[in-house]
Each structure stands twice: as C-alpha cells, then as structure tokens.
Amino acid sequence: MRPFGYLTPPDPAAAIAAVTGRPGATFLAGGTNLVDLMKLGVATPDLLVDVTGLLPGRIEPVPGGGLRIGAGVRNSDLAADPRVRAGFPVLAQAVLAGASAQLRNMATVGGNLLQRTRCLYFQDVTKPCNKRVPGSGCPARAGDHRNLAILGGSPHCVATHPSDMAVALAALDAVVHVEGAAGPRALPLGELYRLPGDRPDRETTLERGDLITAVELPAPGLAARSAYRKVRDRASYAFGVASVAAALDVDGGVIRDARIALGAVAPLPWRARAAERVLAGRPATAEWFGRAADAELAEAAPLPDNAFKVTLVRNVVVRMLCELAGTELAGAAS
Amino acid sequence: MARVTTADDTSSELSLRVNGTAHRLRLDHRTTLLDALREHLGLTGTKKGCDHGQCGACTVLVDTGLADTGLAGGPASGRRVNSCLLLAVMAQGTGITTIEGLAAPDGELHPLQAAFVERDALQCGYCTPGQICSAAAMLGEAAAGWPSAASASLSPQAGPVTLDAAEIRERMSGNLCRCGAYVNILAAITDVAREAP
Numbered sequence: 429m430r431p432f433g434y435l436t437p438p439d440p441a442a443a444i445a446a447v448t449g450r451p452g453a454t455f456l457a458g459g460t461n462l463v464d465l466m467k468l469g470v471a472t473p474d475l476l477v478d479v480t481g482l483l484p485g486r487i488e489p490v491p492g493g494g495l496r497i498g499a500g501v502r503n504s505d506l507a508a509d510p511r512v513r514a515g516f517p518v519l520a521q522a523v524l525a526g527a528s529a530q531l532r533n534m535a536t537v538g539g540n541l542l543q544r545t546r547c548l549y550f551q552d553v554t555k556p557c558n559k560r561v562p563g564s565g566c567p568a569r570a571g572d573h574r575n576l577a578i579l580g581g582s583p584h585c586v587a588t589h590p591s592d593m594a595v596a597l598a599a600l601d602a603v604v605h606v607e608g609a610a611g612p613r614a615l616p617l618g619e620l621y622r623l624p625g626d627r628p629d630r631e632t633t634l635e636r637g638d639l640i641t642a643v644e645l646p647a648p649g650l651a652a653r654s655a656y657r658k659v660r661d662r663a664s665y666a667f668g669v670a671s672v673a674a675a676l677d678v679d680g681g682v683i684r685d686a687r688i689a690l691g692a693v694a695p696l697p698w699r700a701r702a703a704e705r706v707l708a709g710r711p712a713t714a715e716w717f718g719r720a721a722d723a724e725l726a727e728a729a730p731l732p733d734n735a736f737k738v739t740l741v742r743n744v745v746v747r748m749l750c751e752l753a754g755t756e757l758a759g760a761a762s
Numbered sequence: 763m764a765r766v767t768t769a770d771d772t773s774s775e776l777s778l779r780v781n782g783t784a785h786r787l788r789l790d791h792r793t794t795l796l797d798a799l800r801e802h803l804g805l806t807g808t809k810k811g812c813d814h815g816q817c818g819a820c821t822v823l824v825d826t827g828l829a830d831t832g833l834a835g836g837p838a839s840g841r842r843v844n845s846c847l848l849l850a851v852m853a854q855g856t857g858i859t860t861i862e863g864l865a866a867p868d869g870e871l872h873p874l875q876a877a878f879v880e881r882d883a884l885q886c887g888y889c890t891p892g893q894i895c896s897a898a899a900m901l902g903e904a905a906a907g908w909p910s911a912a913s914a915s916l917s918p919q920a921g922p923v924t925l926d927a928a929e930i931r932e933r934m935s936g937n938l939c940r941c942g943a944y945v946n947i948l949a950a951i952t953d954v955a956r957e958a959p
Contacts, residue, residue, distance in 0.1 A: 431772035434791045434851050446769065453769075456852075463794070463847045464814050475769050476791070478852060504841075508908045510918030517916050524911040528936025529900065530821055533841045534848065664911065664935035 429466050433475040439482060440607055440639060446477045448609050448637030455479050455639060457500065457539035460531050465544060469553045470560060483538060484642060487511065493647030499538030499605075499640045503593065504529065506537060516645060518654035518673045522596035522691075525658040528665050538640040541594055541604070541620065542632065545587035545695075546667055548572055558584045559628040569731060575669060578730040578737045580694040585628030586731065588692050589621070590667050595691035596656055598699045599673040600645055608638040617643075621696035628695075650675045650685055657748045658691070659740060668692035670740045676752040678712045683753075688745065690724075693737055700724040703745070712753040714746055721745040776854045780805065781863030787850075795853045796820045796845040799860060807861035807891045811938075813846045818937035820846040821892040823899055825857035842899035844936075861891035864898065873957065874898055877950035885941035893937045897951045900933045901925075901958055925955040 434456075437443040447453045452474035456462060465471035484498025487509050495511060506512060507523040527535065549555045549567050556564035568576055568586055576586040594617070602617045620632055634640075645651075654675035660666040671691035677684040686707040688700040703720035710716045721742040728738050750757050773790045780803060787802055796813075799805040799822070811819030823840030840859055864872040874894045877883070884890045904923040909916050912932035913923065923929060930951050931944075939947065 429792045432791055433769040433771055434774060434849075435769055450769065459849060459852065460815060460844070460847050463849060466792075467814065476849075480852070504903075504908070508906075513909065513916040513918050520909065520916050521911070524909065528818065529903065529910075529933060530818060530842045530844045530896065530936045531815060531847075534843050664932050 429469070430472045430474065432466075432473055434478065435475065436478045436481060440479070440641065443477050443479050443482055444607060444609060444637045444639055446475070447639075450475055451636075453477055457483070458502070458535040459539075460527075460535045461539065461543040465551075468551055470544075470551060479639065480536070483536065483639075490644060493649075495645045496605075497537055497643045497645070499536060499642055501537045503527070503532035503535045503537070503540060506593075507532065514652075515648035516596075516600060516651045516654065518599060518651065518656045518675060519593070519596040519645070521656035522592040522658075522671075522673055525656060525668075525671070526592035537593070537643055540591055541597075541617075541640060541643070542634075543591060544631075546590050547576060547587040550587060559587055559624070559631075562627070562629045572733075573731045574733045575667070575692070576731070576734060577694050578728045578734055578741075579690070579698055579725075580623050580696065581729065582624045582626065582628070584626050585624035585695065587624070587628065587695055589694065589696050590692070591697065592656070592658060592668065592671060592691060594697040595671055595689045596654075596673040597643060597645075598689035598697035599654070599675055599687045600651055601687070603644040603646075604640055605642040605644060606634065606638050607641050608635060612641070614644070617697070618699055624695050631695075650677050650687060653677065653752055654687070655748060655752055657744055659744055670737055670744055672741070672744050672748045674745070674748050674752060676712070676749060678753050681712055683707045683710050683712050683716075686720075686749070688720075688724075688749075690741060690745075693741055700745075702726070712749075712755055714750055714755055714757050717746045717749040717753075717755075718742065720749075774851050776851055778803070778850065778853060778858065779856070780858045781860060782857075789850050791849065791851055793850045794846050795822070795848045795850045795858070798850040798853075799845065799858075805860050805862055808845060808895075809888055809891055810846065811889065811892075815844045815847045816938075817889070817892075818844065818896055819889050819892040820844055821896040821937065823859040823895055824848075824853065825859070840899055840902070842896050842936075859895070861895055864894065872898065873954045874950065877953045878947070881946045881950040881953065883943055883946040883950040884939075885943050889937060889939045889941075893934070893939070893947055896934060896937045897954070900930075900951075901955060903933070904929070904955070905958065925952070927952070930955070 483500030658671035703724040811817035
C-alpha cells in the first residue's frame with residue numbers, strides 16, 4: 429500500500445478544500461470499501477481526509493413527513509431506526525440484506541452510495557479494466573461475467589453497482605444532498621450516477637471535492653407498502669445476483685402507482701420506469717406484473733453466462749409485486 | 763483532538779485504549795487496527811484471516827467512544843467491527859475490547875467462552891476469537907431490538923428479538939468457520955442467548 433497522509437479537518441468546508449486542492453486526496457468515511465481497495469492497489473490515495481466526525485450522524489424528520497438521513501449514519505443504525513422500519517420497510521430490508529453486521533456497523537450511508545463495483549477485473553490490478561485504467565480493455569465480456577450487467581452496460585464496461593441500499597433509495601425517489609467548492613446542492617439519486625458508455629471510469633456526476641452530506645426521503649405514502657428481495661449464491665453475506673426494491677399502491681384491485689428498482693443487474697441502481705409505466709391503472713395481477721417485467725427487460729443485453737438473469741429478474745419482480753399486492757402467483761408465465 | 767497535523771505526514775502519534783489500558787504509539791497510517799493489536803501491542807488473540815473484511819476472524823468490539831463519528835448509542839455490549847478494515851488512526855479515542863478483554867479480571871470466562879468450551883464449538887480454533895466477540899455484540903443487538911434479514915417483522919413495536927436458529931445463523935453470517943463447526947457454534951450461542959436476561 430502506498431504511504432498516505434491522514435487529516436481530520438474541523439469542518440466540512442475544510443475537508444472539501446483539502447480534497448479539492450490535492451489530486452491524490454480522497455474522503456474517508458467507514459472505509460470498508462476504500463481501505464480494501466487500497467490493500468488491493470486499486471485505490472492509491474496519498475491523503476485520506478476523514479469525514480466521519482464531520483458528517484451528520486443523525487436521522488431527522490423533515491416537514492411533510494420525510495426523513496433526512498445524515499451521510500455519516502452507519503448502515504446498522506439506518507436499518508434499526510424505528511421510523512425507517514415503519515415508514516420505509518424496503519430501505520431497512522435492503523440494508524439488512526447487504527454485507528455483514530460488522531461491516532454495517534462501520535459503513536456509512538454516503539460511502540455506501542459511492543462504493544465501487546466488485547467486478548473481478550476491476551479489483552485485480554494485474555488485469556486490464558476500462559474503469560480502473562481507461563482504454564486498457566475489458567476482459568469480462570469474453571471472461572467471467574456471470575454476475576455482471578444485463579441492463580445499461582456498454583462495450584467498454586458491464587460492471588454492476590453492488591449496493592443494496594441504493595436500490596431501495598432509487599425506488600423511493602431519494603434526493604442526495606451534496607456540498608462542494610461551489611456550495612450546497614441537491615440532486616435526485618437518479619442523477620448521481622452515470623451509465624458507463626465509453627467512459628466507465630466516470631461513475632458519478634460528482635466533481636472533485638464534492639461531499640455527500642445527507643440523503644432525503646420524501647414522505648412515506650407509497651413506501652409504507654414496500655419491500656426488498658435479493659437473490660444471491662448463498663443464504664447470507666453475499667453480493668446479489670439480482671434484487672428488486674418495490675413499492676405498490678393498489679386500490680380495489682387496480683394499481684394506482686408503482687415504484688420498482690433493480691439491483692445487481694446494471695452499472696447503477698436501475699429504476700424500472702418502463703415497468704412502472706405498464707402497471708399504472710392496470711389490474712394487480714401476476715399477468716400484468718409479468719408484462720411489466722417484460723417491458724423493462726426488452727432492452728436487456730445479456731452475455732452468454734448471465735443470460736439467466738433475464739428470467740431470474742422477471743421471476744423476482746413478479747413474485748415481489750404479487751407479495752406486495754397480496755395476489756396469487758398463478759398466471760405469471762409468459 | 764490530538765490527531766494529525768499536516769497532510770504530508772505518513773505516520774501519527776496516537777492513543778489506543780484496548781481492554782481498559784491506554785497505549786501511546788507512533789504508527790504508519792497504513793497500519794490497520796488488527797495489525798496494531800497483533801504486531802505492536804502483542805495481542806495476538808485477534809486473528810488475521812482474509813484481511814479483506816470477508817471472514818470475521820478479526821472481529822473486535824468498539825465502545826461508544828466513537829461518539830463523534832455516529833457510532834454512538836446502540837447495544838451496550840459494544841459494536842462489532844472488522845479490525846482489518848479499520849485503520850488504527852481511525853480508532854483513536856475509542857475503547858476497544860478484544861478476546862483478551864472479555865473474561866472477568868479474576869479469570870472467570872465470559873459466558874460465551876464457557877459455552878464454546880462446553881459445546882466444543884471449534885475445531886482448529888482460528889475463527890473462535892472472532893466468533894465469540896461477534897456473538898457478544900450480537901446478543902446486545904438482539905436485546906436492543908435490532909432486526910435482521912431473518913426477522914419475521916420489522917415492526918419497531920416487535921421488541922427484543924427471540925434468537926432462534928435462523929436468527930443466529932443470519933446474524934453470525936459475517937463470521938466464517940472453515941472447519942465447519944457451525945452446528946456447535948450455534949448450540950453454544952443458543953445456550954447463552956437462553957440464559958440472557
């Protein structure tokens with residue numbers, strides 16, 4: 429590991445200035461991903477700016493019924509919070525589906541959003557990777573891609589975003605609060621991430637020195653009937669193969685509104701807007717849930733070893749929506 | 763806070779409070795808490811398995827001394843963390859409990875230590891300190907009403923968690939045992955969970 433300096437600035441402005449002014453500097457929060465990447469030689473900062481003492485570590489109500497979650501809140505505290513569990517069950521479930529209890533005690537909300545892909549080639553500095561070394565190539569398309577993207581990938585990169593929490597936040601229309609050299613701003617979670625295109629090294633719309641300070645959830649409403657389902661290769665403590673976060677508003681058997689996001693299948697938490705459009709105003713039946721999943725997956729571009737994810741995602745979406753609607757699974761077959 | 767100093771220093775003078783004793787050390791920033799415990803303080807009970815946060819052998823407990831970092835509150839028994847991913851310089855100011863600090867001062871074993879002996883909950887023993895530290899914190903999390911992915915209800919009104927086998931397996935999934943002593947580990951933890959007030 430490369431030697432590095434370590435700073436605990438007195439306030440966010442000083443932290444932002446420290447990172448803005450030094451190309452090799454980076455923010456340090458829980459460290460569960462960054463420290464690991466430093467051990468692997470993937471991340472090589474020469475200065476860590478520890479923001480754990482600066483970021484709000486509290487969850488506070490906002491007018492209208494939403495919640496403002498400080499970026500320094502640990503994942504374990506987020507999942508245990510009574511307001512989150514009651515009003516946004518999909519978020520508590522998603523957090524509890526990720527990592528281990530030890531890691532959730534360390535990892536922060538801000539850091540969770542900005543964690544890097546677990547693509548094997550990205551994490552192995554002896555291999556080419558367009559995300560790690562732009563232009564070096566991508567061995568995944570012809571190599572190990574079983575767990576990589578079927579949606580949103582490009583010829584240059586098919587890495588997946590590994591977060592469970594972010595999938596729930598995508599379904600909940602969360603807003604990310606950022607402070608930077610130019611002052612504070614807020615952006616929808618959907619505008620935080622970039623698709624890889626021909627620049628997979630640029631993963632977010634954040635500029636150097638931008639610091640996520642909080643994530644805001646709008647008033648529960650729809651979210652009160654929400655859930656997260658994750659499929660993985662072992663029963664616990666594994667990254668997802670596919671996951672779905674969903675919220676459903678059904679009235680008299682008719683879908684008034686639906687929110688669906690997919691995890692572990694795309695370079696970012698994937699909001700399934702095509703599926704949502706199909707569902708609005710339709711009967712809450714397994715048949716329509718299947719049609720919605722098919723609409724979203726119409727643009728899937730799987731590789732040979734992850735084509736199974738297309739069927740898997742369809743099944744997981746249909747089952748999740750049936751559970752939320754209290755509908756029988758029968759009739760879901762395409 | 764007597765932390766660091768200038769952006770160009772690659773080591774820091776820092777204080778670590780381990781099992782109630784304060785230690786003053788100068789450490790390269792690259793030193794993890796795990797390496798500080800083992801290589802600098804001679805506390806080799808905490809084990810290095812994968813060194814990447816995937817196996818749990820390095821699990822230690824940190825107290826609420828991390829108050830200013832958002833780790834305040836929660837289970838009274840301390841918070842379990844992977845010491846291989848926590849830089850020692852980040853642990854400055856917090857109280858750390860390792861397997862060496864779990865037994866009573868008179869040498870009486872912690873109930874989990876006694877249960878692991880009684881139930882023969884190990885084979886090679888390498889994962890055992892991490893399993894026991896992790897279980898100690900896990901019991902506190904359950905008592906505090908923290909849900910898990912195995913919990914039937916997320917309702918905040920659910921109260922303290924009943925630790926059945928499914929709950930214990932899920933909550934302990936961050937600790938791997940390559941010998942596969944899980945059956946007896948589960949039995950040992952179940953024994954202590956049943957005795958807990």
